[in-house]
Amino acid sequence: MPKHLVFRLAVITASAVIGLTAVSSTAEAAAPPLSHPRIVAHFDRPAGQVAESVVVRPNGSADVGLILSRQVAHVTLGGRVEVLATMPLPADGGVHTPGPGAASVTGIERTEDGTLYFLYSAGDEHLTGLWKLCPGGKPERVAALPAASFLNGLARDDRTGDFYLTDSTQGRIWRVGSHGGTAELWAAGEDLAPVHFFGANGVKVHNGAVWVSNIDRGTILRIPLTGRDGTAGPHQVRASGLDSVDDFAFTGRGDQLLAALNIPSQVVLITPGKADRVVLDERDGLQNTTSLAVDGHTVYVASGALTTGGDANLLTARLDRLGRPIHPRNGSPMVSTAGSTTMGP
Structure with missing residues (x-):
């Protein structure tokens, strides 16, 4: 082939590759990372x-x-809310519970055998702590925590079975073994402490570290698990400027995560090296966004409506890549259409 034709073909090929790359990048930037938001359950906010x-x-x-x-409750695939347990009130009715002044069920986790673990704060040394609920059983406290604590976020390390609990009023992270027992103070410090109301809040175990949000400071921290015993390493701020950040969840793409911003009623996509992006807001039905879970290609978002006084609900959305949903790991998620809740793809 003549040299001038070879050169021309190379130029055309290079231009085509550049064009395809540009189209792909544009499509990726334009594609909504979350699509098809649906409210799948409503909770009884007045109750x-x-x-x-x-x-x-x-x-x-x-x-x-x-x-x-x-309460601990189950939301069925049909959107029905079934109460599994209601925790007892302390003698003072819960008015001495740190923070909100009301006895509160907060963080929740589930093990493979169906046992639910959850946090209960009541301002009472006999009630505040980590509890478990076996299928068909009654709640049982497995670890006592100080009555001065408001326990908020709960995460389980799948490798060790250890639980990590955030204490929002004391600005601490506690660790409890897989079978319960004595709680160990695992991490503390100014970056976990509250400024006006609550400090350490949401918590996840991810990529060799415990990640935690601070709602007052608007930050998400990464605390490495170091040594054979998982000692807390240096605290690293990985995200900041997040107005009233509550819970968060990783998308399954490295350290990319979704964060629930409570007062703005938003979900924000945080990708390392890129600008934060609001992907859900009050127009989708969020009211005081509190919690997130990512399961395969489905994102679950809880709204508490604690200050708005509106609709406390559970919403699902599809986590997309270039407009194509990632294949789910589990069964069919809940979706809602035309005001009714049904199973869907």
């Missing part, structure tokens, strides 16, 4: 069912912690 935490079952249904009603 105190303020949605605070959510964990997903293998079939795509969900379990939630409801703060003011002091």
Whole structure:
């Protein structure tokens, strides 16, 4: 082939590759990372069912912690809310609970055998702590925590079975072994402490570290698990400027995460090296966004409506890549159409 034709072909090929790359980059930037938001369940807000935490079952249904009603509940695939347990009030009615002055069920986790673990704060040394609820059983406290604590976020390390609990009023992270027992103070410091109301809030174990949000400071920290015993390493700020950040969840793409901003009623996508992006807001039905869970291609978002006084609900959305949903790991998630809740793809 003549040299001038070879050169011309190379130029055309290079231009085509550059053009395709540009189209791909533009499409990726334009594609909504979350699509098809649907409210799949409504909670009884006047009865105190303020949605605070959510964990997903293998079939795509969900379990939630409801703060003011002091309940652990199951949300079926049909959107029905079934109360699994209601926690007892302390003798003073819960008025001495740190922070809100009301006994509260907060963080929730689930193990493979179906046992639910959750946090209960009541300003009472006999009630405040980590609790478990076996299928068909009754709540049982497995670790006592100080009555001066307001326990908020709960995360489980799948490798060790250890639980990590945030204490929002004391600005601490506690660790409890897989079978309960004595709680160990794992991390503390100014960056975990509150400024006006609450400090350490949401918590996740991810990529060899414990990640935690500070709602007053608007930050998300990464604390490495170091040594053979998982000692807390240096605290690293990984995100900041997040107005009233509550819970968060990783998308499955490295350290990319979704964060729930409570007062703005938003979900924000945080990708390392890129600008933060609001992907859900009050127009989608969010009211005081409190908690997130990512399960395959489905994102679950809980709204508590604690200050808005509106609709406390559970919403799902599809996590997309270039407009194409990632294949789910589990069963069919809950979706809502035309005001009714049904199973969907």
